[in-house]
Amino acid sequence: MGEIKGRKDDAAASPASHGIxxxxxxxxxxxxxxxxxxxxxxxxxxxxxxxxxxxxxxxxxxxxxxxxxxxxxxxxxxxxxxxxxxxxxxxxxADPPGRYRVLAIHASAVVLGLATWFSATAVSTQLKERWGIGDTASGLLTSSVNIGFVVGAVLQAVLNMADLVRPQVLYFAGCVGAAGWNALVAAPVNFPMAIILRFLTGASLSLVYPPSLKLISTWFKNGRGVALGTIIGGLSLGSALPHLIVGAGGVGDRWRIVTYSTSILALISGVMVLAFVPTGPFPFSKAKFSLQTIPRLARNRGVVLATLAYCAHMWELYGLWTWFLSLYTDYLEVQEGEGLGGGTGDLSRKRLASLVTFGVVGIGGIGCLFIGWIADAKIGRCSASITALAVSGSCAAAYGPLSGAGAPQSLLIPLALLWGSAAVAESAQFSAMATELSDQDTVGTALTLQMALGFTVTVVGIFAIPLVEEATSWGWTTVFLVPGPLLGIGLIIALKLSPCAAKMSNGKG
Incomplete structure (x- = not known):
């Protein structure tokens, strides 16, 4: 008994004896x-x-x-x-209970909040008639949003806002701003004023998209690829939503339905995130303002490679999303009297083109989920991204020439849907790479800076595609997008071969 008691006394004293x-x-x-x-x-x-x-x-x-x-x-x-x-x-x-409920609410909010992005593009035909502009000028309706997004994202990155301010607050403020500026486009404004309003809409959306990715990342550690894929799938569906509204009847003189409805949806989205999406149990370290944040990221080879690959991917993605409606409308006009849309009149042709465009853009959500799943559970982020880039690049190379040759819609529509599902699928993986490869107190700035650079590239592509069309035809514009996926594949291979690849997707790279 005495020996046992002595052992208990020793055990009780052990913390102090070890200096604890x-x-x-x-x-x-x-x-x-x-x-x-x-x-x-x-x-x-x-x-x-x-x-x-x-x-x-x-x-x-x-x-x-x-x-x-x-x-x-x-x-x-x-x-x-x-x-x-x-x-x-x-x-x-382990990822916490209730995370999928939060993810569902957040992704639904993103669908509603980002519908303002392409609200003018979806009715570009009507707006061209309203202001008497051509294709190149109408491209400004989308590129001005992207320019505004870049300016807003750069300001956030310089000020470290994404790492200093609650993402819910940024998201709500961005939705309110986007809703207001977007609704004013339907007012009696001239074309230059509409471009300014679209620019301000984009600047507001820079407060919505990057904070969304950071916020949902606080709920997922093991399944982050799928979670970010779901959010970017919401972006795809939200970007497609205006085309659905047009296809459902928002055409002709009723184009303002698209503008007002997307603004209302953005307001609802802001309230949803502010009220129902708390920060999760894996918060990133809170940052202090520092002008050295961007130089720190620039010295991080993994972040640099992932960001450059994202830029290459965006060259193709926004070329597809911005101009597919015009590309398919032109195809239907050329094929007048053959197959779907033949002899149905101008109004029905516009509705058909809008519905197909909704499918091509919106189906990207499925691609995001699939690539996110195989990245997390099977082959890692690098291999999953290379797969998606290879598929989308192949589709881009094939679609335009087939369209220009008058291929049947029974072939073009499935090919376009495959292209749409693959073109955005790897986007979430680039964002996940940024969260895993950057220092944890710079994650918000890394995401914001990645997007700012990526959307800068989209502006060039959006302007260039009408020039390519004028020199050749709409059918060959898609080939102009192929260098994006090719460059992206090369950059991701370099990342996969680097030592920092072990930090991604639980060591799968």
Whole structure:
């Protein structure tokens, strides 16, 4: 009995004998990254672990003093593993319950909020008649949105706004701004004023899209590729939504239905995220304003390669999304009297072109989900992205010449749907790469800067495609997009072969 008692006394004294103070233990446990996010327990063990993971706050940062102590590392193995390349066996590393409910709400909100992006493009035929402009000028209705997005994103990146302000607040403000500027296009304004309004719509949307990706990433660690794929799938469906409204009857003199309805949907979206999408249990470190954030990212080879690949991908994607309606409308006009749309009149032809365009843009959501799944569960981000780029590049190379040769719609529509599903599918993987390869206190800026550069590239492509069409024909414009996927494949291969690839998709690269 005496020996047993002595052992118990030794065990009780062991923390002090190893230089570990009980008060230090409690202080260290209270400064774990999630303690500020979920509240600090009055006593260790006052809350079960699943409650600590549930979350009800916003962003959190671990205490610098606690992080520097050996006690912190000893007591909180999970935190060290979650920032490295290994996997933790701690249950707190698992994605939390309720994450798919949040993802569903957030993705639905993104569908509604980003419908304003292509609201003018969807009725470009009517707006060309309204202002007496041609194809090149009508391209400004989309490219001005992208320019506004770039300017807004650059300002956010320079000011580190995405890492300093709650993403829900940024999202709500962006939706309100986009709804207001978009609705004013339906007012009696001239073409130059409409371009300014579209620019301001794009600047507002720069507060919506990047914060969405950062916000949903706080809910997913193991399934981040699928989660980001779902959000960007929402972007695809939202971008397609105006075309559906046109196809359902928003044509002719009723084009203002498209403008007003997309503005109302944007307002609803802002309220949904602000009220129903909290920050998850994997918040990124809270940043302080620093002019060195962008130079830090520029020195990160993995982030640079992923960003350049994103830019190459955007060359093709927004060429497709912006000009497919014109491309398909031209095809129907040439094929007048043959197949679908033949002899149905101008109004029905426009509706048919809008519905097909809705399918081509909207089906990208399925591609995002599929590529996200195989990236997370099977082959990793690099291999999944290369697969999608190869498919979309092949479709781009084939579609235009087949269309120009008068191929039947029974062949062109399935090919166009495959192209649409693949063209956006890898987009989420580039965003996931940015969250995994950048320092955790620069994730928001990394995403925003990636998008700013990518959308800068889209402006050039959108302007260039009508010039290619004038020199050749609409049928050959799609071949002009092929260098984007080819360059993207080369950059992702370089990333896959680099040491930093091990940081992605739980070591799958």
């Amino acid at each position: 103070n009980i008060a230090d233990q409690r202080a260290a446990r209270r400064t774990r990254p999630w303690d500020e996010e979920f509240g600090t327990p009055a006593e260790d063990g006052a809350k079960p672990e699943h409650e600590l993971r549930r979350g009800r706050g916003n962003t959190a940062a671990s205490s610098a003093s606690a992080r520097g102590s050996t006690t912190f590392a000893a007591l909180d193995i999970y935190h060290d593993l979650s920032e490295g390349t290994g996997r933790s066996t701690d249950r707190s590393n």
